[in-house]
Amino acid sequence: MKEFSFGIPQSVIVGKGTIEKVKDLAFKIDKKHALIITGPNLAKMGIASKVEGFLKEASVEVDIFSEIEANPSVTTVDKATKAFLESGADFIVALGGGSPLDVAKAVAVVAKYGGKITDYEGAHKVPGKVIPMIAIPTTAGTGSEVTAFSVITDHERDYKLTVFSYELIPEYAILDSELIMTAPASVAAACGIDAFIHAEESYISRDASPFTEAMSEKAMELIGRSIRGYVACRENEQAAEDMLVGSLFAGIAFSWARLGNVHAMSHPVSAYFDVPHGVANGILLPTIVEYNALADKGKYLKIYNYISKIPEYEDTFEPGMLVEKIKELNAEIGIPNSLSAVGVKEQYIEAMAEDAMKSGNIFANPRSSKISDIIELYHKAM
Numbered sequence: 445m446k447e448f449s450f451g452i453p454q455s456v457i458v459g460k461g462t463i464e465k466v467k468d469l470a471f472k473i474d475k476k477h478a479l480i481i482t483g484p485n486l487a488k489m490g491i492a493s494k495v496e497g498f499l500k501e502a503s504v505e506v507d508i509f510s511e512i513e514a515n516p517s518v519t520t521v522d523k524a525t526k527a528f529l530e531s532g533a534d535f536i537v538a539l540g541g542g543s544p545l546d547v548a549k550a551v552a553v554v555a556k557y558g559g560k561i562t563d564y565e566g567a568h569k570v571p572g573k574v575i576p577m578i579a580i581p582t583t584a585g586t587g588s589e590v591t592a593f594s595v596i597t598d599h600e601r602d603y604k605l606t607v608f609s610y611e612l613i614p615e616y617a618i619l620d621s622e623l624i625m626t627a628p629a630s631v632a633a634a635c636g637i638d639a640f641i642h643a644e645e646s647y648i649s650r651d652a653s654p655f656t657e658a659m660s661e662k663a664m665e666l667i668g669r670s671i672r673g674y675v676a677c678r679e680n681e682q683a684a685e686d687m688l689v690g691s692l693f694a695g696i697a698f699s700w701a702r703l704g705n706v707h708a709m710s711h712p713v714s715a716y717f718d719v720p721h722g723v724a725n726g727i728l729l730p731t732i733v734e735y736n737a738l739a740d741k742g743k744y745l746k747i748y749n750y751i752s753k754i755p756e757y758e759d760t761f762e763p764g765m766l767v768e769k770i771k772e773l774n775a776e777i778g779i780p781n782s783l784s785a786v787g788v789k790e791q792y793i794e795a796m797a798e799d800a801m802k803s804g805n806i807f808a809n810p811r812s813s814k815i816s817d818i819i820e821l822y823h824k825a826m
């Protein structure tokens with residue numbers, strides 16, 4: 445067995461209606477002034493003010509920053525950091541999907557150490573502890589509430605930069621299934637397939653360990669049995685809870701095992717064509733699963749059985765069956781079947797491939813890839 449290490453350096457609360465526990469966590473953090481970082485819809489829906497109310501019960505002063513877009517930019521991080529510093533807040537409550545959570549992590553770094561988020565791009569550039577954060581995800585999910593990553597779009601370079609540091613893992617997370625019950629079906633599908641891909645890519649990653657494999661497998665089991673039901677009806681409580689816990693475990697897994705070619709290749713697609721992260725991943729998944737089949741050591745059969753309603757056995761299973769099963773799942777939940785269907789243009793493929801090669805995920809992918817392989821894979825997914 446290869447040497448491995450892991451840690452879950454945070455406290456996580458899971459359960460319906462647990463959002464009110466934010467006031468207990470504010471006590472534990474022992475800070476007096478929160479900036480809630482969230483998206484415009486959650487502010488409109490009154491969820492941000494609900495959190496504000498709970499915090500005020502704990503005598504915490506509250507400001508709200510809600511100008512976060514999908515695929516958030518370096519400029520948005522600058523604006524949110526300015527809002528944090530001007531408000532005099534001493535901790536952050538990150539409320540929303542991946543975008544507000546990624547911005548909150550970036551603010552927690554820049555507000556403490558200065559400069560711009562681009563100064564911390566790459567692995568382990570954050571000098572030390574960041575501003576304390578409580579993360580409350582409202583989608584299932586990016587797993588951002590437990591990951592060590594912040595992904596921000598730099599429009600000057602049409603590039604999605606990644607900041608990777610274990611200092612970015614929020615101190616506390618609250619996973620309240622009620623909060624994900626209002627998501628539109630399209631968001632439920634995109635975020636759900638993303639969470640599944642976090643589990644799948646970390647499971648077959650070269651950096652997988654017995655610990656991350658356990659997390660990935662449980663995540664695939666929960667997501668596999670509930671993704672269809674959750675997309676069909678978000679108020680399905682059992683399905684919503686499965687998706688939330690599944691995305692949590694997948695997030696823990698990939699924080700330690702990293703991901704693979706799907707994520708390396710999807711970031712440029714989102715950066716150039718503003719395709720939602722989960723949609724870009726879902727489209728690329730069958731192509732990459734087919735490519736990686738050569739490196740499979742028996743894990744494909746397990747993955748197949750997590751997403752299939754009818755189990756398959758070793759003597760009859762072929763890797764191509766997993767590719768077909770994923771295409772079928774994508775069709776069932778409404779993920780488009782090609783990159784051209786979401787507006788990707790052939791002439792950008794070389795530039796996207798160059799950016800994909802800069803991702804650390806390329807080196808975790810079970811089958812090694814040169815730039816010519818990535819170009820071919822983009823063409824296939826068109």
Ligand SMILES: [Zn+2]
Pocket residue numbers: 586638639642707721725
């Ligand atoms: Zn993802």
